[in-house]
Amino acid sequence: MSRLIVVSNRLPALGKGVAAGGLAVALEAALKTRGGLWLGWSGKTLDKPAKGVSLQDLGNVTYAAMDLSAEEVSGYYEGISNSVLWPLCHYRPDLLEYTRTAMDLYLSVNGRFADELLDLLRPDDVIWVHDYHLIPLAQALRERGVQNRIGYFHHIPWPAQDLFRAMPKASKLLASMLAYDVIGLQTATDARNLRAALDAARPDLEASTTPRGTRIGTYPISIDTQGFSSRARRAENLPRIRELHQRFGPREMVIGVDRLDYSKGLPERLRAIEHLLENRAALHNRVSFLQITPASRSGIEGYDRIQQEVAERAGRLNASYGTLDWVPVRYINRAFSQSLLAGLYRLSKVGLVTPLRDGMNLVAKEYVAAQDPEDPGVLVLSQFAGAAAELDGALIVNPYDVADVSNAMARALDMPMDERRTRHASMMARLEAHPVAVWSETFLRDLAG
Template identity: 55%
Template sequence: MGIEKSPGHFSAHGHDFRGGAYSIGIETAGFAAFARKAASHSMVQKVRKSIEGRDLILGVDRLDYSKGITQRIDAFERFITNNPAHQRSVTYLQITPKSRSEVPEYEAMQHAVAEQAGRVNGAIGTVDWVPIRYINRSISRPILAGLYRLAKIGLVTPLRDGMNLVAKEYVAAQDPENPGVLVLSRFAGAARELKSALLVNPYDVDGTANAMARGINMPLEERQERWRGMMDHLLKNDVSHWCETFLADLTSE
């Protein structure tokens, strides 16, 4: 173990070391332009047509215990149960590519999530409304960007995450005239930057359900104000800024 000489500076084995935390960004302006174009992708338009004017709630995560997918599905069910007026007015699309399928525990988790989504659909769905659409394969980047832009709510609620760039991509993809709402776990690293998101404890099913309701009902002016604050931050702290800051500190001494 080294000895901290001053904040961020350590000494060990006769050598001095410097450490720091550098929050990685995305190519914000480029992704925003990409999403504008992707909104017209034929598959995105098919999804738009298929939800028949309903608000779209979107979750995008690899299959992993840390992503809080089962808690999120519970929260969506609670949202509908507590807000029956929204039954048949929203669709929740969860995109979860398979991960580590050779590991039995992950294979079991895949089945558990699919069964949970099916149970909720059976409990609250109707003959003409499937509440949850669950896809367990990868989606191409253009389609994903278009879906981000289409979604009224971006649901990013990991139980614990170092950063989570999905949250940043969702914000960057939004239409400035009619942006969606980011519901974000306070246990994701991105929460330290995206402070205008609706921050939730992913273990709190009622709290997450309430955030969904608030996001769905949020007035346009508030949505725009929250989005502008986050987008301004992402533009200033994009991947180029991250690289420049890291390299500048690396070569400063």
């Protein structure tokens, strides 16, 4: 079996275990099965660029860490990745901040990834590149003579082709993607959007690329379903979870867990909560909302602005509706362990997952997997999350429609047991049939040709 080479922007945290769900679980399992190497940025920022990688062997997997200079981080990561590609793919071209200097650094760092990988590569290795930070990596490798099979997985949405053209030099970036053998996206819509973008740019592409017959497919990422479900059952007995259960008492908990990001629809969600409390007085002191929002990328205008707005909205809502013994919204800006989150999901009557745009959203799948099948909670899910294409038992909402989300929460809180069980069973069957291991196995099988 060919060795697997994984390349991503960041390496996973080594020696601390891998969080249940998400990219690291699937890739660690695939690497251990085949043996291989994971190349990524160490997270360290140096004064000047430094060539070379630090290698660490754990079993049959080698982790190769690259350091980046402050200038490289500014252009490659904060510039093109987070201030151009991220807002563009999440349908926010108004936040796009493009400079030629940043694009030069983005391409240069991708070239550095290629250079470092070149010294570690064997002729029969299979290379799997992950996400928008590294879109042009395959082209950089081909320019250096690499003929190995190379696949790319795009974890975030791919926007409509007219929107993608808002980025200067969009055709150049699209042309670089044809150096991959397989490109994977989360949903059929994402795949159609990419094909449309390639078709629209075809005259430019044909003049600058050599066709490889690139395959574009849909590969919805998932979670370690059984592992997360078991974690949630065990978490019921954690002292902290028992304490929270007693503190909430007879109140029903509605939970949201999101990074602090403008794509997550947090201000809209808080407006929906306010609408619910305005129009359904019977829910006062009956329900509590827990919003866990770890801080995201600081120092970038769009992120700083959303942090302030969400905090102010939560504060005003509590000031308007709170009482001496009831705080309607608990808004927490910190990360929690997967075990504690699994317990909180299981404790919650409703899971709120209402992003304005999301590639997949694994929180939705984790919430479903964490539920007690005999007394499951209800998932309220945005139609613009990739997970909506799979989780047919959720209450699907338009996150821009405050009344729609508010009504769905009220329906979820009052949903009869039989309907909750039926909806949960349908979604759980999907997650059990398509865990994260199936996602990685399917992609790698197609990449092998």
